[in-house]
Amino acid sequence: MNIFLLSLLFFIFAIFTVKYKEKNLKRIFLDVTLFFIYGLFTIIYFVANYFTGAGINETIIATLNLGLSEAGFQEYLLLIFDAIFSFVTLFATAFFYHRHLSSVGAVKPQKIKAFLHNGFLILAFLTHPALNDFKNLFLTMTMEQANDFYEYYKVPNDSNNSAYKKNIIFLYAESVERTYFDTNIFPNLMPNFSKLIKEKSGTEFTNIVQTSGTNYTIAGTASTQCGIPLFTTSGGNSMEGIDKFYPKAECIGDVLKKENYYLSMLQGSSIKFSGIDKFYKTHGFDSVIGRDELLKKVKNKRYVNGWGLYDDTLLDIAYKEFENLSSSKEKFALFLHTLDTHHPNGHLSNSCSKDLYMDGSNEILNTVKCADILISDFIKKVKNSKYAEDTIIVVTSDHLAMRNTAEDELDKSQNRRNFFVVFDPSSSEYKSVDKTGTPFDVASTVLSFLNINTDLGLGRNLKEKESIYNSFEDFDTKLNQWRADILGFWKFPKMSESFKPNFKKMTVSVGENNYRLPVLFKILENNIEPYFQFNNAWKLYEQLEHFSKDDRFLWIDECNLLNYIFDGNASAKYCAVEGVVGSKFRVQGLNLPRDYKIESIGNGLSKDYDSQKIIENINMIKNNGVRYGAVINDAIIFKKEGYPSFLKNLQGISYPEELGRWTDAQLHPSALLTFVNPLPKKFKLEIVCGAYGENVGNAVKVRVGESEREFTLEHKDPKKYTITFENPNGANTIDILPPKPFVLKEKLEGSDEREFGLFLVSLKIVN
Numbered sequence: 001m002n003i004f005l006l007s008l009l010f011f012i013f014a015i016f017t018v019k020y021k022e023k024n025l026k027r028i029f030l031d032v033t034l035f036f037i038y039g040l041f042t043i044i045y046f047v048a049n050y051f052t053g054a055g056i057n058e059t060i061i062a063t064l065n066l067g068l069s070e071a072g073f074q075e076y077l078l079l080i081f082d083a084i085f086s087f088v089t090l091f092a093t094a095f096f097y098h099r100h101l102s103s104v105g106a107v108k109p110q111k112i113k114a115f116l117h118n119g120f121l122i123l124a125f126l127t128h129p130a131l132n133d134f135k136n137l138f139l140t141m142t143m144e145q146a147n148d149f150y151e152y153y154k155v156p157n158d159s160n161n162s163a164y165k166k167n168i169i170f171l172y173a174e175s176v177e178r179t180y181f182d183t184n185i186f187p188n189l190m191p192n193f194s195k196l197i198k199e200k201s202g203t204e205f206t207n208i209v210q211t212s213g214t215n216y217t218i219a220g221t222a223s224t225q226c227g228i229p230l231f232t233t234s235g236g237n238s239m240e241g242i243d244k245f246y247p248k249a250e251c252i253g254d255v256l257k258k259e260n261y262y263l264s265m266l267q268g269s270s271i272k273f274s275g276i277d278k279f280y281k282t283h284g285f286d287s288v289i290g291r292d293e294l295l296k297k298v299k300n301k302r303y304v305n306g307w308g309l310y311d312d313t314l315l316d317i318a319y320k321e322f323e324n325l326s327s328s329k330e331k332f333a334l335f336l337h338t339l340d341t342h343h344p345n346g347h348l349s350n351s352c353s354k355d356l357y358m359d360g361s362n363e364i365l366n367t368v369k370c371a372d373i374l375i376s377d378f379i380k381k382v383k384n385s386k387y388a389e390d391t392i393i394v395v396t397s398d399h400l401a402m403r404n405t406a407e408d409e410l411d412k413s414q415n416r417r418n419f420f421v422v423f424d425p426s427s428s429e430y431k432s433v434d435k436t437g438t439p440f441d442v443a444s445t446v447l448s449f450l451n452i453n454t455d456l457g458l459g460r461n462l463k464e465k466e467s468i469y470n471s472f473e474d475f476d477t478k479l480n481q482w483r484a485d486i487l488g489f490w491k492f493p494k495m496s497e498s499f500k501p502n503f504k505k506m507t508v509s510v511g512e513n514n515y516r517l518p519v520l521f522k523i524l525e526n527n528i529e530p531y532f533q534f535n536n537a538w539k540l541y542e543q544l545e546h547f548s549k550d551d552r553f554l555w556i557d558e559c560n561l562l563n564y565i566f567d568g569n570a571s572a573k574y575c576a577v578e579g580v581v582g583s584k585f586r587v588q589g590l591n592l593p594r595d596y597k598i599e600s601i602g603n604g605l606s607k608d609y610d611s612q613k614i615i616e617n618i619n620m621i622k623n624n625g626v627r628y629g630a631v632i633n634d635a636i637i638f639k640k641e642g643y644p645s646f647l648k649n650l651q652g653i654s655y656p657e658e659l660g661r662w663t664d665a666q667l668h669p670s671a672l673l674t675f676v677n678p679l680p681k682k683f684k685l686e687i688v689c690g691a692y693g694e695n696v697g698n699a700v701k702v703r704v705g706e707s708e709r710e711f712t713l714e715h716k717d718p719k720k721y722t723i724t725f726e727n728p729n730g731a732n733t734i735d736i737l738p739p740k741p742f743v744l745k746e747k748l749e750g751s752d753e754r755e756f757g758l759f760l761v762s763l764k765i766v767n
Contacts, residue, residue, distance in 0.1 A: 003127055003129055003132075004042075004045075004128070004129050006127050007123075007124050007125075007127040007128040007129070008124075010120045010121075010123040010124035010127060011038055011120070011121070011124035013116075013120040014117055014120035014121040014124055015035075017116050017117035017120060018031055018101070018117050028098065028101045028102055029098075031101060032094055032097055032098040032101065034121060034125075035093075035094055035097055036090065036091075036094040038124060038125065038128070039090040039093070039094070040087075040090065041125075041128055041130040041131065042128070042130070043083060043086045043087060043090065044056065044130060045128070045129055045130035045133070047083050048133075049403070055129055055130070055133045056130060056133035056134065056137065143477075143480050143481055143483065144481065145481055145482070145483065145484045145485075146478070146481040146482060149482040149485035149486070150485070152458055152468050152471075153227075153228070153457055153458055153485075154227075154454075154455035154456065154457065154458075155250055156250055156254075156255050156444075156447075156454040156455070156456045157453075157454040157455075158258065163451035164451070165259060165331060165450045165451055165452070166390050166391060166392050166425070166449075166450060167325070167326065167331060167332050167333070167334075167387070167390050167391045167392070168256075168332075168333045168334070168391070168392045168393075168394065168446070168449075168450065169322065169333075169334045169335075169336070169382065169391060169392070169393045169394065170333060170334070170335045170336070170394045170396075170446070171335075171336045171337075171338070171375065171378075171393070171394065171395045171396075172217075172220070172221065172335075172336065172337045172338065172396060172397070172398045173338055173341070173371060173375060173395055173396070173397060173398070173419065174217070174337065174338050174339050174340070174341045174342050174371075174398060175341050175342065175343060175397065175398070175399065175400070175401040175402065175404075176341055176368065176371055176397055176401075176419055177397050177400045177401050177410075177416060177417065177418055177419055178206065178397075178416070178417045178418065178419050179401075179410050179413040179416050179417075180368050180401075180419075181193070181194055181419070182413060185409055185410075185412050185413060186365070186368075186406075186409065189357060189365065189368060189369055189372065190368070190369075190372045191372070192372045192373055192376035192377075193372050193375065193376050196376050196379060196380070197421055197430065198430050200379070200383060200423055201423070201424070201427040201428055201429055201430055201431075202421045202422065202423050202427075202430060202431075203421065203422045203423075203424065203427060203430075203431040203432075203433065203463075204420070204421045204430070204431070204432050204433065205420040205421070205422075205433045205437060205445070205462055206417065206432055206433065206434050207417055207434055207435060207436045207437060208396075208397075208417050208418040208419075208420045208437050208438065208439065208441070208442075209417065209418075209436060209437070209438050209469060210399060210400050210416075210417075210418055210438075210439070211223075211229065211438050211439070211440075211469075211475060211476055211479060212229055212476040212479045212480060213228075213229020213230050213231055213479060213486075214229055214230070214399060214438070214439045214440075215399045215400065216398075216399055216402075217274065217276075217337070217398045217399065218230060218274040218275065218276055218279065219399070220397070220398035220399040220439060221276065221279065221337075221398060222245075222246060222249075222251075222279060223438075223439040223440055223442075224396060224398075224439045224440075224442040224443060225251040225252045225253065225283070225442075225443050226246060226249040226250070226251035226252075226283075226443070226456075226457055226489075227251075227440045227441075227443050227444065227455075227456040227457020227458050227459035228246075228249060228440065228457045228458055228486055228489065229440075229479055229486060230246075231483050231486045231487055232487075232490075242275075242278070242490070242513070242515060242516075242530060243278065243507070243513065243514040243515065243516075244278060244282045244491070244513070245275055245278040245279040245282045245283075246279065246282065246283075246489045246490060247282055247489075247490070247491045248488065248489040248490070248491040249283075249457070249489040250456070250457075251283045251443065251456075251457075252283075252443040252446065252447065252456070253280065253283035253284040253285055253333075254283050254284050255443075255447060255452060255454070255456070256284065256333050256450075257283075257284030259331070259450075259452065260330075260331060261331045261332055261333050262286055262325065262328070262330050262331065262332040262333075263280075263284055263285040263286050263287070263332070263333050263335075264285065264286060264287040264288075264289075264321065264325065264332065264333070264334050264335070265280045265285055265287065265288045265289065265334075265335040265336070265337075266289050266290075266294070266314065266317065266318050266321060266334070266335075266336050266337075267289075267290050267291075267308075267314070267336065267337035267338075267339070268290070268291060268294070268307065268308040268309035268310065268311065268313070268314040268337070268338070268339050269290060269291055269307040269308040269309075269337070269339050270290050270291045270292060270307075270308060271288055271289070271290030271291075271292075271293075272290075276290075276337075277290070280335075285335075290308065291304075291307075291308030291309060294308075294309055294313075294314070294317060295309070297317065298313060298317075303350070305347040306347075307339050307342060307347065308339065309339075310340060310347060310349040310350070311338045311339065311340040311349050311370070311371065311374050311375075312349040312350065312351040312352070312374055313349075314336070314338065314339075315336075315338075315374055315375070315377075315378045318334070318336050318378065319378060319381055319382070321334060322334055322382060322385075322387070322391075323385070323387075326385075326387035326390070326391070337398070338371065338374075338375070340367045340370060340371060340374075341364065341367045341368055341371050341401075343364065343401060343402040343403060343404040344364070344402075344403060344404045344405060345363040345364060345404070345405055346363050346364040346366065346367030346368070346404070346405075347367060348363070348366050348367050348370055349367075349370055349374065351370075351374070352366070352367075352369070352370035352373060352374070355369060355370060355373060356369070357369040362405050362406055363405050364401075364404040364405045364406050365405070365406050368406075375395065379393055379395075379423065383423070388425055389425045390425075391425065392422065392423065392424050392425070392449050392450065393422070393423040394420075394421070394422050394423075394446055394449075395419070395420075395421050395423075396418065396419060396420045396421075396442060397418040397419045397420070399418070400416055400417075400418060418439060420437075420442060422445075422446065422449055424449050433462055433463065435462060435466065435467070436467055436469055436470060437460075437462045437467040437469065438458075438459075438467055438469050438475070440457055440458040440459040440467075440468075441459040441460055441461070441462050441467050442459065443456045443457070443459050444456040444457075444459040444460055444461045444462075445459070445460075445461050445462045445463060447461075448461045448463055448464070491513070492513075492527040492528055492529065492530070497597060497598055498595040498596055498597050498598060499554070499556075499576075499595070499596055499598060500593065500594065500595050500596070501517070501556065501574065501590050501593055501596075502514075502593055503517075503573075503574065503590075503593060504593075508556055510528065515530050515532075516532065517556055517557070517574070518532075518533065518540060518555075518556060518557035518558070519531070519532060519540075519555075519556055519557075520532075520540045520543060520544060520553060520554075520555045520556075520557075521553060521554040521555070522547060522551055522552070522553055523551075523552035523553060523554060531543045540555060540557065541561075541565060541618045541621060542618075542622075544581075544618075545615070545618065547581050548581065549581055549582040550580060550581060550582060550583065551580070551581045552579070552580050552581075553577075553578070553579060553580075553581065554576060554577070554578045554598060555576065555577045555578075556574065556575070556576045556590070557574070557575065557577075558573065558574060558575070558641065559571070559572055559573060559574060559575040559589060560626055560628050560640070560641065560642070561621075561626055561641055561642075562575045562577050562587055563575065563587065564617060564621065564626045564627075564628075564642075565577075565614060565617045565618060565621070566585065566587050566607075566614065566617075567613070567617070568587030569587075570587050570588065570589035571589060572589030572590055572591045573590075574589075574590045575587055575588060575589050575590060576588045576590055576596060578598055578605070579605055579607075579609060580605070580609065581609060581611070582609050582611055583605075583608075583609050584605035584606065584607060584608060584609060585605055585607055585609050586605050586606050586607055587607075621642070625641060625642035625643055626641050626642030626643075627642055627643060627644070627645050627647075628640070628642055628643075628644060628645065629644075629645050630644030630645055630646055631646060632646045632675075632677070632680075632765055633764070633765060633766070633767065634646075634764070635686075635762045635763065635764035636673075636762060636763045636764070637761075637762050638653070638656060638660040638661040638760045638761060638762060638763070639656050639657065639658065639659055639660050639661070639761070640656060641656055645676075646675060646676055646677070647673060647674070647675055647676065648674045648675060648676045648732075649672075649673075649674040650671075650672075650673060650674075651667065651668040651670075651671070651672040651674075652664060652665065652667050652668030652669065652670050652671045652672055653667070653671050653760065654667070654754055659718070659759075659761060660689075660718070660759055660760050660761040660762075661759075661760050662754060662756045662757070662758070662759055662760070663736070663738050663741070663756070663757040663758045663759075663760065664741075664754040664755055664756070664757075665738070665741035665755035665757060666754055666755045669737070670735050670736055670737045670738070671735070671736040671737075671738070671757075671758070671760065672733060672734075672735050672736075673733065673734045673735075673736075673763070674732060674733050675732040675733070675734075676732075677732065678727070678730035678731065678732050679704060679725075679727050679730070679731060679732055679734070679765065680727065680765065680767050681726070681727055681728060681730075682724075682725070682726050682727065682767075683724075683725055683727070683765050683766060683767055684722055684723070684724050684725075684765075684766040685702065685704075685722070685723045685724075685725060685734070685763070685764075685765060685766075686720060686721070686722050686762075686763070686764040686765075686766060687702075687711075687720070687721050687722075687723070687736075687760070687762075687763050688718050688719065688720045688721075688760075688761040688762040688763075689713075689718055689719070689721070689758045689759055689760050689761060690713075690715070690716050690717050690718040690719065690758070690759040690761070691713045691716055691738075691757070691758050691759065692716055692742075692756060692759070693740070693742055694739075694740045694742065695713055695738060695739050695740050695741075695742075695757060695758065696713050696714075696715065696716050697712065697713065697714075698712065698713060698739035698740060699711070699712050699713075699739060700712070700713060700736065700737065700738065700739060700758065701736075701737040702723055702734065702735070702736050702737075703733075703734070703735040703737075704725045704727055704731050704733070704734055704735075705727055705729050705730075705731025705733070706729065706731075707725055707726060707727065707731075709723045709724075709725065711723055713739075713758070718759065718761045734763075736758065738757020738758045739757070740757070741755040741756060741757040742755065742756055742757075743755055743756070
């Protein structure tokens, strides 16, 4: 914060000395642009810092890469509003700043003071923490790579001993770090867990250091199970489109599966978020269950938060799963992820409503105290069950706590460490292992409690060995010098000479890998990088804009989009564009699910890549969507991207989904369609639409100019409604007013705040 205040001070000095510069239109425009960029940097930095507590770092980039689908955004609504408000304010301020500079009387230019202005402005940017964060990210991504990774990375050995191997419960306590156990900072916050560790002969590992690539949930999960950090390819894409997660890595699940364990995972949030379902399924798990599946098993389906089930519900279900698995006589590993203690405020389970911390004013500490109660009670139930002697229990942090309502207290600790404890029924006394370790050491250490003694990845068994963390002066730097080798665990193949689409599954096969459609590939010398656009992330055409000249690519998407961008004329539903940026390309229709040859490997490309024209087409799509050719009597199919050429504008209608589009009163009070030409003097309007909630059974008003008609929505499922209009004055608008727009909060999509009314499938004008 201090460095930002210094940057802000320099920026204020720059603003007050700008009047001494020589005035001309170019310089005014440059000054206003730099003013806007500085403000934008500041907004981005503070939003990122709100999430991470450490500015713009790899957590932000990787989370964007892995996708935001199914995230719980409800707790961030105020932040989102503040960010939007700040951006609008910045834009307005920049506008008035431009007017001020353009209209204010010119002071006689003074070279020395003008030089000071330039100096202050440069210093303002150089000292801005966002610029420093971007620089560090760039240096990390482009760091010179080391060639000694496989001197330290170890593939786990096959277990050759026949010793009896117990069952295991492996519980990730969301953001519950060791600092919360420090009674000097948080007196009486974790009394139950602290007592339990001592009384139940826990083995506690007190010095687990968080490293690069381990500092958010899926990264903490991958690092503690696979012994390597989670690194993803750059580019802001969503890794959700990949069918396998770290397929080349051997993780604890792979080891246990070889030992014939049944592997199960439960969590209260969606298993789709950040691809955690693909991680577990890739590495041998038989059952992977999250929010949507568990909701079917609970009676009170409304007892949920923005992320999913509360922990008291989850742990009740988990104990029943433990009993079922234990009674089956089959060896098992049950992995659990809690979520009540998720930053920034947490989500307090109802069962803890009377067990608040201190005066109850700190929300996250209330949920941490609740976690102390709920997790301790869960462990006691397991320990008191008839299956206790056959069950090892592991509890660990997924990562250190991020920015939350206890941030100031957490920062008082000079030694923040991850929490890691193992309850082994064969252990007769409490043990504390104080040697330095990392999340990479967790898997190897846990396996040793199961009589499986092996190094795993970069991890070592901390009961017997030293962590490789101690082998390097700067371990994080070393990890990033191994980035290229670690990215190899994604097993991105080289581009083969052909690809095969599967339009039923909406995937495409390249070599042994399957990727969800639509997809854009950057073709590199030794592998390919896939880019996706799920969850309203960057569109593929926006990502293509960031490719460099001479980059080879293959893009598979709907023909109407690709034909528009590349001026193609393929007639199939799906197309592939292959080419070299700035050189040659071709558009190919994909009519059948067969192998298609990739000409960019050879020399079969025919059309010149007109970068300027392609950018113009992309900008047109950004502003208006794709306008596809159609005549007035053609139906408007709302599930299609863009809109027909006979329409001039659409208002109050949301983005296309699988079957159509919702009207959205947030965008406009009604669904307003403006046509290029006047509508016929007399026509029938055929609307295929559905509705939801209180809209069903109510009248929908439809206006054409001054004429107004109504029809009643009879069912939530789409149905055709026909209305006759006379249009003597040649109006060119159709205005559809949903009866009762509402926010679909029961769908649990925390990020979806649209005001739904009608679900539009098609609309047709019949003369």
